[in-house]
Amino acid sequence: MATTGSTGGSPATAVNLRDKTLRTCLCNVFANLHLSPMVMGAIVKTESQDKEDHETYRMYLDRLRTNKNEPTFSNTELKKEFGYNSESLKKERNPDMLDLTAIFCLLSHILTKVKKYDSVMLEVLFSKLSDVKDMRNKVLHNLDQLLNEKNFTDLTTTLFDLIEEAKRFYSSSLGPEVLYFPAEDTKQKLSDEITKLEDLDKSDIHYYIxxxxxxxxxxxxxxxxxxxxxxxxxxxxxxxxxxxxxxxxxxxxxxxxxxxxxxxxxxxxxxxxxxxxxxxxxxxxxxxxxxxxxxxxxxxxxxxxxxxxxxxxxxxxxxxxxxxxxxxxxxxxxxxxxxxxxxxxxxxxxxxxxxxxxxxxxxxxxxxxxxxxxxxxxx
Missing domain, CATH: 3.40.50.300 (P-loop containing nucleotide triphosphate hydrolases)
Structure with a gap:
């Protein structure tokens, strides 16, 4: 889940950010497990502005199919399309509760198979989405990469670039409806969350990770x-x-x-x-x-x-x-x-x-x- 904050329990104690190794690891964990899903989740919310609050993402995708006179997903088809992420889509209603891989799979499906945007327009946006996903896999699957300070800088820069590209994409989209992407609000929220790293305490889930x-x-x-x-x-x-x-x-x-x-x-x-x-x-x-x-x-x-x-x-x-x-x-x-x-x-x-x-x-x-x-x- 793309959530942050204390897990409760013992009194909060500030993380010793003078420990350079721990600080670097914490920054990369926080960026990949919290910041990236937050930004990509904002794009999911833009693409699913017509989703009802009570609908899971599986229900929402089924409704989109029904509206086009297409059959709804069978469990087998859903699993083939989304792999193990299909279980999350069956139960979650908010992108804040999805991890990055599930968000990426969902966005990929909506952008390329549901909305079917012009491929030339979509190419740059999809490339930046893929960059964020690939950074997550590179860093979280390799301790040496988790301890590399440059990865945090690269990822946060890529996230700001992604926000700018999403702003450009939705402002110039020739799709059937004009969708509003809150670029400035998303950039401000990203900046605020990065600042929170200085105040993370030892009861934060990202410290445990x-x-x-x-x-x-x-x-x-x-x-x-x-x-x-x-x-x-x-x-x-x-x-x-x-x-x-x-x-x-x-x-x-x-x-x-x-x-x-x-x-x-x-x-x-x-x-x-x-x-x-x-x-x-x-x-x-x-x-x-x-x-x-x-x-x-x-x-x-x-x-x-x-x-x-x-x-x-x-x-x-x-x-x-x-x-x-x-x-x-x-x-x-x-x-x-x-x-x-x-x-x-x-x-x-x-x-x-x-x-x-x-x-x-x-x-x-x-x-x-x-x-x-x-x-x-x-x-």
């Missing part, structure tokens, strides 16, 4: 790297390095049209928030997920395309009978950070960034682990 992305991955790597690094072979009890004996699996992807055999890495291209890998006992499901965990933390494999879009990883085994809440799983992964910030705040931060949740052993689920799984599905 910044701390998480800076220190979270090493903590989880230490937790699972030692536990999963080696395995005992069943035939001769030899202890081997797990990744050295791992053979990549193929999986059968079942669709309404066909059953296709693909590399397991294609799982990560599915337009779903949740993917279930099923198979007979001994087929290699647990071996697969444990190797994915190790790949995530392996510097030589971390840049692999199928893992590059995730900032953090959380791994849970359903045979665990001692853990009852998702927040306790988070505490196990980020113990020091949870002690300092509070495990509920770390969980809130995780839910705002791109996290790969891996749950192993659904066939071993018990009363307690079921609560954890349900907690993740409802988060």
């Amino acid at each position: 910044s701390r998480l992305v800076m220190s979270g991955k090493p903590a989880v790597s230490k937790l699972w790297g030692t536990r999963l690094h080696c395995e005992i072979l069943l035939l001769n009890n030899d202890k081997v390095h797990r990744q050295k004996v791992f053979h990549a699996l193929d999986v059968m992807v079942k669709t309404s049209d066909s059953n296709e055999i693909l590399s397991y890495t294609k799982i990560f291209e599915a337009p779903e928030n949740v993917v279930v890998v099923a198979g007979a006992a001994g087929a290699g499901k647990t071996t697969l997920v444990k190797n994915i965990v190790l790949q995530f933390f392996d510097p030589q494999q971390r840049s692999a395309d199928h893992l590059s879009s995730f900032n953090q990883l959380v791994f849970f085994e359903c045979r665990d009978r001692s853990t009852e809440k998702l927040s306790d799983v988070i505490d196990k992964h980020y113990e020091d950070l949870c002690s300092e910030l509070g495990k509920e705040n770390v969980l809130k931060a995780l839910l705002r960034i791109d996290v790969l949740f891996i749950i192993d052993g659904f066939d071993e689920v018990n009363k307690n682990s079921a609560k954890v799984v349900n907690g993740r599905m409802q988060a």
